[in-house]
Amino acid sequence: MKSLRFYQTLQMKLIVIYVLLILIAMQLIGVYFVKTMEDSFRNNFSEDLNGKASLLAEYVRPYLAVKADLQSEETVTKKESLNDVVTNFNQIIGAEIQVIDLNGIVLSSSMYAGDVGQKNTDPTISRALQGIKDQERDVIDAFDVRKKALALPVKDGTKIVGAIYMIASMEELFGTIDSINQIFIAGTLIALALTAILGIILANTITTPIKAITRRATAIADGDFHQRLHIIGYDEIGQLGHAFNHMTMRLKEALSSIEEEKNKLASILSNMSDGVVATDDTGTILLMNTRALQILQVTEQQAAGREIADFLGITKPEIDQYVLGDDHTTVIDFHTHELNEPLKIKVTFTPIRRSEGLLTGTIIVLEDVTEEEKLDQSRREFVANVSHELRTPLTTIKSYLEALDEGVMDDPELANKFLGVTRNETERMIRLVNDLLHLSRFDSKQAVLHKQAASVEDMLEIVADRFSFQLQQKDIDIALILEDGLPDAYVDSDAMDQVLDNLVSNAIKYTPAGGQIRLEAYAVPGDWIAFKVQDTGVGIPKKDLERIFERFYRVDKARSRDMGGTGLGLSIAREIVRAHGGTIRLESGLEAGDQQGTTVTFTLPSVEKEVKNRV
Known part of the structure; x- marks a missing residue:
């Protein structure tokens, strides 16, 4: 061979x-x-x-x-x-x-x-x-x-x-003549032998550089770009060698540039907050970045060779309509085993075409818009709630003012009653607006906290004294429980008074006569102080616990409004605690171990923690 x-x-x-x-x-x-x-x-x-x-x-x-x-x-x-x-x-x-x-x-x-x-x-x-x-x-x-x-x-x-x-x-x-023929034949044989030798030498001068170029081209094809040809002459083969060395250098530079761009692209794809999927013209997956794998909850092995329609829950004809049509974007509900609620995934299809217009593949961008959808829903609910909260007192004020204008002023007793209702509704709107401004300052990071050392015992005693009259009216007992040797808290005293006022006020509202409220404080690891407000009231259903800190969220809307609440107290309390670096949670009903009532626990930094942070 x-x-x-x-x-x-x-x-x-x-x-x-x-x-x-x-x-x-x-x-x-x-x-x-x-x-x-x-x-x-x-x-x-x-x-x-x-x-x-x-x-x-x-x-x-x-x-x-x-x-x-x-x-x-x-x-x-x-x-x-x-x-x-x-x-x-x-x-x-x-x-x-x-x-x-x-x-x-x-x-x-x-x-x-x-x-x-x-x-x-x-x-x-x-x-x-x-x-x-x-x-x-x-x-x-x-x-x-x-x-x-x-x-x-x-x-x-x-x-x-x-x-x-x-x-x-x-x-x-x-x-x-025969002798001459023999001489001629011998001369021919000698000439052929010399020609063969010279042919070998000449062929070697031509083929040896070509063989060297072939070996180095094979090495370059295998990925070794450090190959260089030694140029002996400046004939056509020498010029070919110069061209080969120049080509090798340019190819090495081009591949280095391509590799650099590839690494950049891979880094960009890996760190993108959106998922990116590349498919061929048949919809078969060619590439998925890390975020796309996370969103679709699959592995690279599971996605290899599969069609994107198998994971998006969209049929191939529908995908073709998005790829080839005018509208390239849709939002789908993606159900997962880990979450009860489906994810909202915004899917954008971008076709890839050759210069002649032939479709060669598709780039699909997956964007998790679940939080955005929730925020949009929250904004819509917030606007609706604010409108409702303002419309009710304004309607009441308008009605009573019209009644006063139509002659109720002539009846002093009825006029005073109408003026009292108007005053209460006005104060309610003022409280609502103040609460909204308070939340707005926290949202825009404009709230300024004046932190200083504050005695935990004094904080609890002050709030207990402030609500003593209401507690006495509803026949509710209040108990203060403090751990021995508890350090001072490093907080904004006015802001913490507002938090404790909101929590104690809610406890009083929803605790029936003869009930009890416990104010407790104790140290937790990490130089934190935990505050606990516990009542024996009606409690909160389990289905409402996840949304209890949302703005304007009420478990019993009619009853809460009748009690004068704005639905913003817990939201304000959470923002203030978070501004101090602490956490807040609420337990009730089954969540509190089959015990009726509600328990709100939040943490605040101690003075010792502040000293350590400064050091």
């Missing part, structure tokens, strides 16, 4: 290409060269053979001319010398020779002695005797020896008197 991959590499391809180029070039050159050389050798061989034949023709022409003239007396003598000429030429040029007269009769031969006197019927000789020149042909004898046969007419002037027939071996010529 490795060898197969090697043959598919750029290095091997370059080597093969170079070798094939050299091989094809050498073959083309070799074929042309060998063909040209062979043709040249053959032409030279033919020309040389023709030259020798022409020379021999000059020598044998006198003998053939004598043979043609039968009356010549020198015929016999010259014929005897013809064999000597042929033999000498045969020895000199190494070719087989025949001298043939005009009739085709062999006069002399170096081939076979038996040919003399025989007629040679070779077509080449016949055409030569007819005066046709350049009668050549290649022949192969019985021993597979390649030879060239040549027939040349011999003329005496313009008269043909005979012919020369020569057969010369070409084995030496072909031997020379």
Whole structure:
């Protein structure tokens, strides 16, 4: 498998290409060269053979001319010398020779002695005797020896008197050509070997930097951005290396920036007070921040791969309407196992689109508006309560004033009664307005407390004395219980008188004749002093305990109003205690251990605590 991959590499391809180029070039050159050389050798061989034949023709022409003239007396003598000429030429040029007269009769031969006197019927000789020149042909004898046969007419002037027939071996010529071919093949092989070596070297100079770039690119893909290429030259590969190093640096900077932005985004998402959910185009959850998990009460494992519709309690078609429609916001009631009342969740759907407008996902923002809804409800109830509380006395005052204006003034007894009712209603409105101003100062943080050391015993005795007449009228017993060695409280005395007045006043209102009120004070850990106001009155139903400190909240609205209450006493008491850093709670009925009555307990700082805080 490795060898197969090697043959598919750029290095091997370059080597093969170079070798094939050299091989094809050498073959083309070799074929042309060998063909040209062979043709040249053959032409030279033919020309040389023709030259020798022409020379021999000059020598044998006198003998053939004598043979043609039968009356010549020198015929016999010259014929005897013809064999000597042929033999000498045969020895000199190494070719087989025949001298043939005009009739085709062999006069002399170096081939076979038996040919003399025989007629040679070779077509080449016949055409030569007819005066046709350049009668050549290649022949192969019985021993597979390649030879060239040549027939040349011999003329005496313009008269043909005979012919020369020569057969010369070409084995030496072909031997020379074969030797040259072997040299050429050996040169080709050497050239191919050198080309392969040079191809390997050249391919390495190209592929080695590419391999280095590939290794470093792979390392970068695996997250290692510290890769740098060593640049040797300034050619195209060197420029590629410079570009790679620059790309690596820019990529590292870009990824660092992306990572930084990702961390910022993750930190923002994690610390957002609103829940954020990212989904794809099918509604499948891709991301949920911590707040979203808390609101929906799920874990990341539970949310992974699920659709957001499974958690919001909204069907997918409804979600699509919010995503694709004009109204992207809705408020849903989200029920939980921990809370009896459902959470009010404001859900905002923001579609994510590509440049061409295709929907790719949705960002969903979850905002817990339960407290806001409660505050809005409280504001609406507050406005309604204030309006009601003011409207009732104003209506009463208006009615009595109209009655007085219509003639009741003439009846002194009835007029005084009407004026008394008007005065009471006016005082009630004044108390209501004062209480509202008092609460407003606490809400706006404008209430100023003048704290100082105050005796707990004096505080309780003063409030008991202040209500002694009312207690005596309703036949209610009051008891003061103080722990020994109790330190002074560090409080605003006037504000605490108001708290104790409100609590004792409520206890007196709702405790029947013959009942008892207990004022108790004792130390609690942390240098705090606990105050407890306990009565044996009608108590408060359990369902009303959670809202008892709300403004204008009354358990029995009609009865409370008849008793002159504004519904703000406990709210003011809670704000004053909180301003001192303490806590206040109320217990009644079953909450107080099956005991009738109501118990209000609040804590205040002691002087010792204030000293420690200053130190």
